[in-house]
Amino acid sequence: VSRCRVNGRVADTVVALDRGLNYGDGLFETVRLVGGAPRFWPRHLARLTAGCERLGFACPAATLLEAEVQSVADVTPPDGIVKLVVTRGAGGRGYRPPATAEPTRIVTGHGAPAYDPAWTTGGIALRVCSTHLGRNPRLAGIKHLNRLEQVLARAEWTDDDVAEGLMLDASGLAICGTQSNLFLARDGVLATPRLDQCGVAGVMRGFVLECARSLGLGLEVRDVPLSEVEAAPELFVTNAVVGIWPVSAFAGHRLPVGPIAQRLQAALAAAVP
Numbered sequence: 001v002s003r004c005r006v007n008g009r010v011a012d013t014v015v016a017l018d019r020g021l022n023y024g025d026g027l028f029e030t031v032r033l034v035g036g037a038p039r040f041w042p043r044h045l046a047r048l049t050a051g052c053e054r055l056g057f058a059c060p061a062a063t064l065l066e067a068e069v070q071s072v073a074d075v076t077p078p079d080g081i082v083k084l085v086v087t088r089g090a091g092g093r094g095y096r097p098p099a100t101a102e103p104t105r106i107v108t109g110h111g112a113p114a115y116d117p118a119w120t121t122g123g124i125a126l127r128v129c130s131t132h133l134g135r136n137p138r139l140a141g142i143k144h145l146n147r148l149e150q151v152l153a154r155a156e157w158t159d160d161d162v163a164e165g166l167m168l169d170a171s172g173l174a175i176c177g178t179q180s181n182l183f184l185a186r187d188g189v190l191a192t193p194r195l196d197q198c199g200v201a202g203v204m205r206g207f208v209l210e211c212a213r214s215l216g217l218g219l220e221v222r223d224v225p226l227s228e229v230e231a232a233p234e235l236f237v238t239n240a241v242v243g244i245w246p247v248s249a250f251a252g253h254r255l256p257v258g259p260i261a262q263r264l265q266a267a268l269a270a271a272v273p
């Protein structure tokens with residue numbers, strides 16, 4: 001319980017009428033700790049703030065959120081994870097958002113992820129999921145609490161040697177992994193799917209895009225058909241917790257860990273949180 005705070009108090013329960021629970025009416029951030037400090041905190045805060053704006057409720061004060069995240073980080077392993085959930089709060093009968101609601105803040109601390117460290121150096125196996133992502137520009141990009149597409153997609157496989165599943169939209173465009181963003185590299189040019197119809201604009205994706213610009217790499221944010229992913233000489237996925245995972249097996253063939261993923265991993269290791 002000490003690693004869990006609800007509205008600033010040490011507690012691990014929320015009220016039954018909370019709209020986050022009832023409707024997924026809220027947002028979340030999963031933050032990696034590095035040396036006990038929340039890595040990329042300003043980026044997480046910016047996405048959360050944008051999400052609150054999109055859903056139409058006031059984001060709790062940044063200073064308050066930061067203090068609560070740090071207080072949970074202080075009792076969490078220094079290489080662990082802090083998850084922050086902000087919901088619209090409790091109230092309203094039915095979907096209509098109440099005119100006044102006090103947002104709920106939930107902060108939990110967790111140990112370091114149990115992923116095989118060899119995945120970062122040697123790459124992961126990526127499969128293709130049959131669960132599609134629905135298009136919804138009003139929800140695209142933000143990290144809202146409705147993650148049933150990802151839950152169904154992740155339930156499609158139990159083989160622990162497969163780290164991630166690629167999700168497509170209904171027209172067969174590659175969008176993202178179940179819990180990560182996708183990048184392709186070819187001839188020094190990096191491409192990643194646009195996320196204006198579906199998908200989550202990852203914090204690590206944002207870092208990689210900025211890094212690629214400062215390294216002078218070509219950069220394309222655009223439609224990426226599955227056939228292009230299948231033919232890509234270099235693939236990697238990104239996530240704020242795991243960083244950059246090269247893809248070493250996809251759709252029945254093996255890929256080498258590519259030089260661009262390695263350059264970006266080096267830049268991430270050197271990055272100031």
Ligand SMILES: Cc1ncc(COP(=O)(O)O)c(C=O)c1O
Pocket residue numbers: 030150176177178179180181199200201202203204205238239240241
């Ligand atoms: C659906 C989805 N897309 C992308 C990401 C990657 O986002 P971030 O880099 O902020 O971790 C996540 C992270 O959990 C996710 O759940």
